[in-house]
Amino acid sequence: MNVKRIAVLGSTGSIGESTLRVARHLKESIQVEALAAHSSVEILSAQIREFHPKLVALFDQEKAAILRREFPHLKIVAGIEGLCEVASSDLIDFVVIATSGLDALLPLVKAIEAKKGVGLANKESIVAGGEWIVQLARAHQVTIFPIDSEHSALFQCLEGRELSTVSRIVLTASGGPFRNYSSEQLKSISVKEALAHPTWKMGKQVTIDSSTLMNKGFEMIEARWLFNLPPEKIEVIIHPQSIVHSFVEFIDGSLLAQMSEPSMIYPIQYALTYPTRKKGMFPPFDFCKNSPLEFFPPDENRFPALRFAREALLSGGSLSPFLLGANQSLVSLFLKEKIEWLGMMQKLEKLLSQHKPYPLQSVQHILNAFLEGQKTAGI
Numbered sequence: 001m002n003v004k005r006i007a008v009l010g011s012t013g014s015i016g017e018s019t020l021r022v023a024r025h026l027k028e029s030i031q032v033e034a035l036a037a038h039s040s041v042e043i044l045s046a047q048i049r050e051f052h053p054k055l056v057a058l059f060d061q062e063k064a065a066i067l068r069r070e071f072p073h074l075k076i077v078a079g080i081e082g083l084c085e086v087a088s089s090d091l092i093d094f095v096v097i098a099t100s101g102l103d104a105l106l107p108l109v110k111a112i113e114a115k116k117g118v119g120l121a122n123k124e125s126i127v128a129g130g131e132w133i134v135q136l137a138r139a140h141q142v143t144i145f146p147i148d149s150e151h152s153a154l155f156q157c158l159e160g161r162e163l164s165t166v167s168r169i170v171l172t173a174s175g176g177p178f179r180n181y182s183s184e185q186l187k188s189i190s191v192k193e194a195l196a197h198p199t200w201k202m203g204k205q206v207t208i209d210s211s212t213l214m215n216k217g218f219e220m221i222e223a224r225w226l227f228n229l230p231p232e233k234i235e236v237i238i239h240p241q242s243i244v245h246s247f248v249e250f251i252d253g254s255l256l257a258q259m260s261e262p263s264m265i266y267p268i269q270y271a272l273t274y275p276t277r278k279k280g281m282f283p284p285f286d287f288c289k290n291s292p293l294e295f296f297p298p299d300e301n302r303f304p305a306l307r308f309a310r311e312a313l314l315s316g317g318s319l320s321p322f323l324l325g326a327n328q329s330l331v332s333l334f335l336k337e338k339i340e341w342l343g344m345m346q347k348l349e350k351l352l353s354q355h356k357p358y359p360l361q362s363v364q365h366i367l368n369a370f371l372e373g374q375k376t377a378g379i
Contacts, residue, residue, distance in 0.1 A: 004272065007034035007055075007086050009107055010098035012043040014201065015121045015147065015264060020047065022269045025281050030272060033091040036083050038099070039063045045070060054091055057082035059103065083107040088114035094272070096147065097122050100203060101328075102370055108133065109363060112142045119271035121147035121264075123206075127218045128321035129366035130225030144226065146272035150219055150334070151226055152267030153245035153258035158227060161250075169223060170247040172239035173216040173298065174198060179238060183302060189341035191334065208331045209305075212345060213298065217309025221320055224313050236306055238296040260285065262322040289347050304345050306353055317357040318369035325373025326351050333378070351376055 006023065010016040016037070023030040036057035037044045048056060048071060057077045058064035064078035077085050080103065087095050087107035094117035097104050104122035105212060111118050112133070120126070137144055146152050150171050158166070177196055178186060194211045202210070210213035212322060213236075220234050237247075242262040249255050260266045263280070269280060300307045312319040326348055333339040339347070351373070360366050 003029055003031050005031050005033045005035065005091060005093045005177040007089065007092045007095045008032065008098065009036040009057075009083060009087060009095060009104065010038075010100070010121075011035040011047055011096055012037040012040035013100070014203070015098035015268070016096070017043075018264050018280050019098065019119075019147075019272075020051065022265060022272055026269070026272065026278060030276070034086045034089055036086045037097070037306070041066055048074065049097075055086055055089055055140035057086045059083060080106055084110040087111040088116065091269075093117060094119065096268075096271070097125075098147070100124070100205070102128060102193070102367065103323075105129065105363060105366065109136065112137050112140050112171050115140050115142055116147070118142060119145045119147045119268070121268075122356055123148070123215075123218055123222060124324055126222045126225055127324050128370050129360060129363070130221060130320070131316070132360050132362075132366065134225045134228070145274060146222070146226055147267050147271050148219070148222075149242075149244075149245040149262070149264065149267055151222060152226060152270055154223060154248060156258050156270065157246070157248040157256040161248075163228060165250050165252075166229065166233065167249045167251045168233045168235055169227065169229060170235045170237050170249065171216060171219050171223060172242070172244055172246055172295075173213060173236055174210070174242045175238040175240055175296070175298075176211040176213065178211055178241065179296075181302075186302060187340070191337060194334070194341060204280065205328065205331055205334060208334060209327070211341070212305050213303040214305035214309070214327055214345075216298075217305040220306070220309045220323070221313055233311060234313075236298050238298055239294065240296075241290065241293055243290050243293055261290065285341075294324075302348065308345075308348060311352065317359050318365070318372075319352070319355060319357045320358075321360070321366050321369035322355050322373035322376075323352060325375075326377035327373075328377070329374045347377065 008019050010324050032051040034055040035053045039060035041063050061078045068076050074224045088110040095111045096119040098121040108125050155257040244257045248256045312323045
């Protein structure tokens, strides 16, 4: 039996821990050779004791020193250089990139350049520099496997099919906690309310982004580059049950959809076992328990984030990383109660109208546009 040697970047986060859960389930075919985290020493220590990796990275230099004292015979590297070393190591065949933010960008580039298989659970890198990264992956003949329920669904539905036969793709969105709120109710949303997502348990940034539908806007941008489809073929529909993860409609009118209960285990296992499928860890799907399934059109007047993402796609260049950075700063201000929930999108619209896009030709260009957005929105 072939054993896939993997690295997990972001192993102490929710996606990273779910990846290790899959590795534990598929222990005969998955071997964890490297782990990387930001600063969670205690969780990472427990993972090291269980999986016995040969290489470990901690972004936080001081925490890396603590870990070295605990595991003196283990190679432990630090900083962004350490993450890059793990992502491109000869010890591995496949890297799961589950770190958040643009800290994942350079490790992703290094993994592609080293021709590793990539399971990508980091949204920011493709949103910020999707066109450039996808071109790099093609040049190195690297397939990026999306570890994200919607994009994994699209990957599965599109596999082996000509893009010329695709009429459109439809990303499903839960609609967040404010789907049925009136315009008046949206004026008084608290941080606590915005952090109460009805379906998924996620970090604060992505939970707030889900409440504004910005997360779905970012997924539109990701889909554009991951699947090489024009913006006009990418749509969003509200599906509160989060059972159908996305649709592909073909030119003959036929639809393919990928369905499962809402768990990240499914896309993670699919990416790790591709091109084969292995027995999962959940019981068979219960159609009666999971019915009915509902679908509604998104309201871009109340939730303009989808419109902003479409504008960024049509504009191209630096507008996407600028949007990413500006939105991140505005979410931070909201979490600190320095701006209202509605104020995030109002200010973002103004900032986007003032930005003059320019081409992205390097990692530095991507980072510069992102930092410009962060700085401008943070004022």
